[in-house]
Amino acid sequence: MLSEQIIGGFSSPVFDAQSTFRALMDAFARPGSIHAIKAGTQPPPSLSAGAAAVALTLCDNDTPLWLDAALQGAVVSGWLGFHSGAAVAATPADAHFALVADTANLIALDNFAQGTQEYPDRSTTLVLQVASLTSGEPLVLEGPGTNGMASLAPTPLPRHFIEQWKQNNARFPRGVDLVLVAPEGVACLPRTTRIGIVRA
Amino acid sequence: MSTSLKGENAPEIAAYNFAYLDEQTKRMIRRAILKGIAIPGYQVPFASREMPMPYGWGTGGVQVTAAIIGPEDVLKVIDQGADDTTNAVSIRNFFRKVADVETTTETARATIIQTRHRIPETPLREGQTLVYQVPIPEPLRFLEPRETETRKMHALEEYGLMHVKLYEDIARHGHIATTYAYPVKVEGRYVMDPSPTPKFDNPKMHMSPALQLFGAGREKRIYAIPPFTEVVSLDFEDHPFEIQKFDRPCALCGAEQVYLDEVLLDDRGGRMFVCSDTDHCETRRAAGHVGELGAKEAAQ
Amino acid sequence: MYVAVKGGEAAIRNAHRLLADRRRGDRSVPALRLDQIVEQLGLGVDRVMSEGALYDRELAALAIVQARGDLIEAIFLVRAYRTTLPRFGYTRPVDTAAMLAERRVSATYKDLPGGQMLGPTFDYTHRLLDPELAEGSEVPEPELRDEAVEAMPRVSDILGGEGLIEPDGAMPAGHVTGDITREPTEFPMERDTRLQALSRGDEGFLLALAYSTQRGYARSHPFVGEIRIGEVELELEVPELDFPVTLGRIRVTECQMVNQFHGSAKVPQEFTRGYGLVFGQSERKAMAMSLCDRALRARELGEDITAAAQDEEFVISHSDNVQATGFVEHLKLPHYVDFQAELDLVRRMRAEHEAAHGGGERKEAAE
Numbered sequence: 001m002l003s004e005q006i007i008g009g010f011s012s013p014v015f016d017a018q019s020t021f022r023a024l025m026d027a028f029a030r031p032g033s034i035h036a037i038k039a040g041t042q043p044p045p046s047l048s049a050g051a052a053a054v055a056l057t058l059c060d061n062d063t064p065l066w067l068d069a070a071l072q073g074a075v076v077s078g079w080l081g082f083h084s085g086a087a088v089a090a091t092p093a094d095a096h097f098a099l100v101a102d103t104a105n106l107i108a109l110d111n112f113a114q115g116t117q118e119y120p121d122r123s124t125t126l127v128l129q130v131a132s133l134t135s136g137e138p139l140v141l142e143g144p145g146t147n148g149m150a151s152l153a154p155t156p157l158p159r160h161f162i163e164q165w166k167q168n169n170a171r172f173p174r175g176v177d178l179v180l181v182a183p184e185g186v187a188c189l190p191r192t193t194r195i196g197i198v199r200a
Numbered sequence: 201m202s203t204s205l206k207g208e209n210a211p212e213i214a215a216y217n218f219a220y221l222d223e224q225t226k227r228m229i230r231r232a233i234l235k236g237i238a239i240p241g242y243q244v245p246f247a248s249r250e251m252p253m254p255y256g257w258g259t260g261g262v263q264v265t266a267a268i269i270g271p272e273d274v275l276k277v278i279d280q281g282a283d284d285t286t287n288a289v290s291i292r293n294f295f296r297k298v299a300d301v302e303t304t305t306e307t308a309r310a311t312i313i314q315t316r317h318r319i320p321e322t323p324l325r326e327g328q329t330l331v332y333q334v335p336i337p338e339p340l341r342f343l344e345p346r347e348t349e350t351r352k353m354h355a356l357e358e359y360g361l362m363h364v365k366l367y368e369d370i371a372r373h374g375h376i377a378t379t380y381a382y383p384v385k386v387e388g389r390y391v392m393d394p395s396p397t398p399k400f401d402n403p404k405m406h407m408s409p410a411l412q413l414f415g416a417g418r419e420k421r422i423y424a425i426p427p428f429t430e431v432v433s434l435d436f437e438d439h440p441f442e443i444q445k446f447d448r449p450c451a452l453c454g455a456e457q458v459y460l461d462e463v464l465l466d467d468r469g470g471r472m473f474v475c476s477d478t479d480h481c482e483t484r485r486a487a488g489h490v491g492e493l494g495a496k497e498a499a500q
Numbered sequence: 501m502y503v504a505v506k507g508g509e510a511a512i513r514n515a516h517r518l519l520a521d522r523r524r525g526d527r528s529v530p531a532l533r534l535d536q537i538v539e540q541l542g543l544g545v546d547r548v549m550s551e552g553a554l555y556d557r558e559l560a561a562l563a564i565v566q567a568r569g570d571l572i573e574a575i576f577l578v579r580a581y582r583t584t585l586p587r588f589g590y591t592r593p594v595d596t597a598a599m600l601a602e603r604r605v606s607a608t609y610k611d612l613p614g615g616q617m618l619g620p621t622f623d624y625t626h627r628l629l630d631p632e633l634a635e636g637s638e639v640p641e642p643e644l645r646d647e648a649v650e651a652m653p654r655v656s657d658i659l660g661g662e663g664l665i666e667p668d669g670a671m672p673a674g675h676v677t678g679d680i681t682r683e684p685t686e687f688p689m690e691r692d693t694r695l696q697a698l699s700r701g702d703e704g705f706l707l708a709l710a711y712s713t714q715r716g717y718a719r720s721h722p723f724v725g726e727i728r729i730g731e732v733e734l735e736l737e738v739p740e741l742d743f744p745v746t747l748g749r750i751r752v753t754e755c756q757m758v759n760q761f762h763g764s765a766k767v768p769q770e771f772t773r774g775y776g777l778v779f780g781q782s783e784r785k786a787m788a789m790s791l792c793d794r795a796l797r798a799r800e801l802g803e804d805i806t807a808a809a810q811d812e813e814f815v816i817s818h819s820d821n822v823q824a825t826g827f828v829e830h831l832k833l834p835h836y837v838d839f840q841a842e843l844d845l846v847r848r849m850r851a852e853h854e855a856a857h858g859g860g861e862r863k864e865a866a867e
């Protein structure tokens with residue numbers, strides 16, 4: 001095993017996972033809010049420290065993981081496998097989580113597990129690395145947790161994102177949830193969040 | 201890190217992780233919590249663990265709290281609205297022991313409040329998390345005992361049976377006969393059991409700034425209401441939902457529009473009504489509010 | 501004046517101190533040692549291991565002492581410890597045909613390869629209280645046969661060789677064995693997870709259900725193909741090695757029930773199976789389990805579901821005594837907030853009733 005695969009995990013696994021989870025939970029509960037990830041990791045290149053912390057917090061050998069083309073290859077999957085035990089999913093539809101480094105070129109959201117009407121929880125949670133959560137085109141968020149209205153300006157976003165997200169909303173209670181990870185922190189878009197664009 | 205639950209000299213047979221649960225179990229519960237928040241009111245199945253307290257005594261709430269709690273949290277535990285009921289004391293001590301966490305009785309100071317049967321009277325704020333202990337999470341369970349059937353009903357949003365039941369009550373008793381665990385509809389989609397809180401507390405769930413998490417250990421379900429989410433108690437146009445009104449204030453602090461416990465003073469009909477929320481009552485008395493009983497004492 | 505009840509902490513502390521005192525009992529009587537329980541109350545230890553789902557005699561004995569001999573409480577203690585243990589992996593299926601059996605009886609054949617072996621059984625003891633035991637008298641050493649142990653093929657395999665019994669353990673293609681302690685229960689269940697639930701199910705509950713099938717509530721014409729008790733080897737496959745690693749031996753009781761045949765114009769007639777396997781020595785539990793297993797296969801075998809023992813959701817949801825005792829006993833926790841809500845409603849409805857009916861004397865007639 002390469003040494004770069006076995007270094008760089010949580011330095012304090014119990015408390016790092018707890019603080020990262022609380023950031024995620026708050027971000028899920030209040031879409032649009034941004035929460036710093038305090039736990040440090042040193043993942044291999046192309047996987048960001050924030051996305052790595054999210055993966056180590058939520059993934060293990062019960063959660064098959066899908067990696068986009070930018071993350072595929074032995075180094076990232078070896079690092080994740082060593083630190084979390086998570087195996088790589090055969091197809092996006094088998095994945096409990098998806099890690100995406102090249103968010104602008106993400107395959108369509110409906111390729112991932114959407115859950116069923118009986119078990120809408122059996123869907124993929126996508127962790128998208130973005131450059132920023134505040135410098136993109138502002139999005140207007142509505143739905144549970146937004147207290148009327150919230151905003152977020154992530155960039156980059158997947159192609160035709162607004163249209164794709166409308167379709168995701170229409171599948172409710174089925175659908176995917178998004179975790180957006182940027183250097184400044186993490187923000188989440190659960191499937192209940194409705195998104196509009198601010199027209200200048 | 202691990203915490204030993206044994207005395208200094210006892211042999212080290214068993215050692216436990218921070219907050220009791222192992223990390224893999226916490227991850228599993230954390231994943232379920234996030235799904236619950238993403239699908240408000242939907243009961244997420246989770247592989248509930250045996251806990252060191254009996255099923256039915258708060259194992260679901262304890263698992264949720266154990267999965268979210270950290271060293272910076274301040275924990276409050278109530279049962280029947282009170283911090284000093286025996287099961288609340290026991291659960292609070294458990295977390296003090298296994299997570300070495302600060303505890304409080306003050307609603308306003310707590311970051312996590314675990315509860316059985318009540319929502320505090322003091323309005324909750326953003327950033328607080330209310331964790332409910334839930335015995336039977338399925339609101340349709342007493343109409344249809346089979347999980348296979350109720351799951352279909354939720355999938356198809358087929359809630360007619362629940363309305364029929366409530367309406368039969370009206371026909372029979374002149375009232376909706378459900379006084380606690382009164383079903384609600386969350387964000388216009390899922391019918392949800394608010395846990396056996398009196399329906400008096402239902403309006404507090406609606407658009408609450410706090411995150412509400414529900415854990416049912418024996419039934420292996422977790423569900424959630426994100427902050428600022430619509431929670432509507434089921435009712436009918438000709439029988440709108442209404443909460444219980446007490447015709448007197450708290451005898452100790454004089455509070456009105458709060459939930460009261462009836463305390464029997466003798467076996468000849470002597471009784472008094474006092475706040476169920478002990479922290480609320482104490483805070484008011486400390487601020488100089490006096491109820492009927494306190495006024496009498498002062499006069500003596 | 502009235503003071504809200506305080507002092508929950510002190511009350512709990514004192515109650516537990518009293519519990520410790522009662523548990524110890526008369527101090528002039530020597531305290532029980534765990535080895536005494538392991539050695540002399542072995543079947544109680546076995547039940548705790550089996551329903552506690554943790555194979556550790558010493559911990560089970562500790563739990564029994566701590567629970568003052570209340571076995572369901574002891575099972576609960578063991579489960580609550582077990583649940584915190586990390587999972588290293590899953591062993592290979594145990595080979596009960598290779599068991600070092602101490603007891604083996606078949607009701608379907610007079611004699612068979614490996615022979616019948618009574619072993620350490622209560623069967624044929626006359627249930628007369630033995631005063632000598634009270635005096636702790638000397639017990640002679642057992643007589644053990646010393647000839648080489650003959651191979652002991654399973655009766656079900658012998659029947660299977662003739663095609664007389666259905667094949668064993670057929671699961672859908674690609675099925676990964678489930679784990680009821682790691683995955684939430686989902687109905688309908690597959691037989692693998694159902695057997696796991698039955699194996700740690702309450703002995704009394706399964707016994708009563710099994711008995712009900714014999715009395716006509718889903719009769720299955722059972723024959724004890726065989727019961728065997730003894731030690732089996734546990735082996736773990738390790739990715740880096742090309743041979744399984746032996747972890748040790750555990751003692752188990754297995755019951756293979758041979759049941760009512762089925763068949764049709766297309767499938768030739770064959771007997772069906774009911775299976776029971778538990779930790780330690782517990783024939784009653786293994787037999788009850790095998791009868792329940794067979795009854796619960798009704799759906800799979802195309803039989804009408806008419807009785808409680810065939811109703812999977814009913815049986816599995818209520819078979820776990822740790823869950824059952826917790827929820828039944830939770831009724832003693834305070835419920836006065838909800839009771840207050842009910843009191844208020846009943847008072848209000850009675851007032852309205854009196855107003856509507858003139859407040860006269862009570863009506864006896866039911867509405």
